[in-house]
Amino acid sequence: MGDDVELRQNSTAGRPLWLTPLNAGLLLTLLFIASRALNLWFWLQPAANFVANDVSYYSFYTWCLDAGLAEGNAECVGADARLGIMAEYPLPAQWLLQVVYWLADGFEDYFQWFAGLMLLLDAVVAASLFRRHNARGALVWIVFTGACGPIMYFRFDLVPAALVAWACMLLVARPYVAGALVAAGAAVKLWPAILALPLAAPHPLRHGAGRARLIGFLAAGLVLGMSSLIVGGWTRSISPLVWQSERGLQMESVPATPLMFLRTFTDSDAWPVFLSEWNALELQGPGVGLLLQISSVLMMGWVVLTAVLSWRLVRHFRSQSPALLEAILLVLLASVLATIVANKTLSPQYILWLGGPLAVLVMSRSSDSLRVPLRLASALLIIVAGLTQYTYPWGTFGIMGMPNGSPLETSMLILRNLLLAGTTIQVSVLAWRATAASERTSRDASRRSGRPHP
Numbered sequence: 001m002g003d004d005v006e007l008r009q010n011s012t013a014g015r016p017l018w019l020t021p022l023n024a025g026l027l028l029t030l031l032f033i034a035s036r037a038l039n040l041w042f043w044l045q046p047a048a049n050f051v052a053n054d055v056s057y058y059s060f061y062t063w064c065l066d067a068g069l070a071e072g073n074a075e076c077v078g079a080d081a082r083l084g085i086m087a088e089y090p091l092p093a094q095w096l097l098q099v100v101y102w103l104a105d106g107f108e109d110y111f112q113w114f115a116g117l118m119l120l121l122d123a124v125v126a127a128s129l130f131r132r133h134n135a136r137g138a139l140v141w142i143v144f145t146g147a148c149g150p151i152m153y154f155r156f157d158l159v160p161a162a163l164v165a166w167a168c169m170l171l172v173a174r175p176y177v178a179g180a181l182v183a184a185g186a187a188v189k190l191w192p193a194i195l196a197l198p199l200a201a202p203h204p205l206r207h208g209a210g211r212a213r214l215i216g217f218l219a220a221g222l223v224l225g226m227s228s229l230i231v232g233g234w235t236r237s238i239s240p241l242v243w244q245s246e247r248g249l250q251m252e253s254v255p256a257t258p259l260m261f262l263r264t265f266t267d268s269d270a271w272p273v274f275l276s277e278w279n280a281l282e283l284q285g286p287g288v289g290l291l292l293q294i295s296s297v298l299m300m301g302w303v304v305l306t307a308v309l310s311w312r313l314v315r316h317f318r319s320q321s322p323a324l325l326e327a328i329l330l331v332l333l334a335s336v337l338a339t340i341v342a343n344k345t346l347s348p349q350y351i352l353w354l355g356g357p358l359a360v361l362v363m364s365r366s367s368d369s370l371r372v373p374l375r376l377a378s379a380l381l382i383i384v385a386g387l388t389q390y391t392y393p394w395g396t397f398g399i400m401g402m403p404n405g406s407p408l409e410t411s412m413l414i415l416r417n418l419l420l421a422g423t424t425i426q427v428s429v430l431a432w433r434a435t436a437a438s439e440r441t442s443r444d445a446s447r448r449s450g451r452p453h454p
Helices: 002-012 021-044 049-071 074-081 091-104 110-129 136-148 158-169 175-188 191-199 209-246 257-265 288-316 324-342 348-364 368-394 407-434 439-449
Strands: 273-275 281-283
Touching: 021 049, 021 110, 021 136, 049 074, 049 091, 049 110, 049 368, 091 110, 091 175, 091 209, 110 136, 110 158, 110 348, 136 348, 136 368, 158 175, 158 191, 158 324, 158 348, 175 191, 175 209, 191 209, 191 288, 191 324, 257 281, 257 288, 257 407, 288 324, 288 407, 324 348, 324 407, 348 368, 368 407
Parallel strands: none
Antiparallel strands: 273 281
């Protein structure tokens, strides 16, 4: 009872008297409404409304699955004859898009249903992050995703971002569910799969939260994977990997940054931008092959980084360690940052993936030493989100201008990429330090507190 009183007193220490939980909730609600209304206004501007084009892509190809193939539509038949309809997406993602089609009762109202459901999902995640005595997570989510712009309502990347956010929130309270949510995120968009490594800490083979999260991940992953295999077959099940492997160097990606600089700030016309058959704006010209190889090396580095940090979690922590949750969340955030930076593709909606781990880490921070570094990382990532919105849709035509891009728009892209890479290094260092906490450190802390070490 005394500990509960002390916790409530500590949670309200330093907070203005007028900022009660009710007032905080109202202020967050107003901020959510205002920021989303602003993004709606942004989308309505002629220079930005093409950001919603992907929803038309979704609706057309779900119509293909519903009626177009049966009617012999040439485009539908051609797509199906290659890798399959919407082959770049895992089958569970396709099923999700079909559910929206059924709810909309056809393609006429598909746009409204899709955007409306994404807005609802955004609001539910923000509400889930709100805590009576700790509104920081909800605040970070609202500001960060708001800075990403209207694209969040016209791509389905918000779905895996939300699933990972909920998994981060439930790491301790509902470990089986947390693991299953990460598996569901991986079934919709492949990148969350590697997050199973840090989620298995501290003891994946012993009874505890780590093993529960691993079991939840494997069970849900097996069900979803077998369902995809049974329904779509092997070729369709691996088509997202084939699609990804065939893609070239996307102009927005971090590995493409040197060529984007040369393309804009020299007189050379050696690096044209083109819309590839993989529906991406890619670069051609000298050095592209080398940078693709560098990207492949960086991707391997991302896997190694996540594996090493996860091993350090297993090696240095016990389930009872108060610093474990914070360390896991730092590893999760570092891993998501690393996959975005290393990737040869960096579509603007990928930045949304960072929202969940960042918001939950801010909400769950317990170490005083992390206060300033985490504020810095949060500020940098919010700036990254805002710059990403500027580069797409507002600056897209300037960046891809022929034969050389616009200096202002390209400079904003380069600045975004530099900040993203710098924040990745900063968070990775924080994760490395957090996973250095040894059992001896825990014993020493227990001895100083007068409590027995578990």
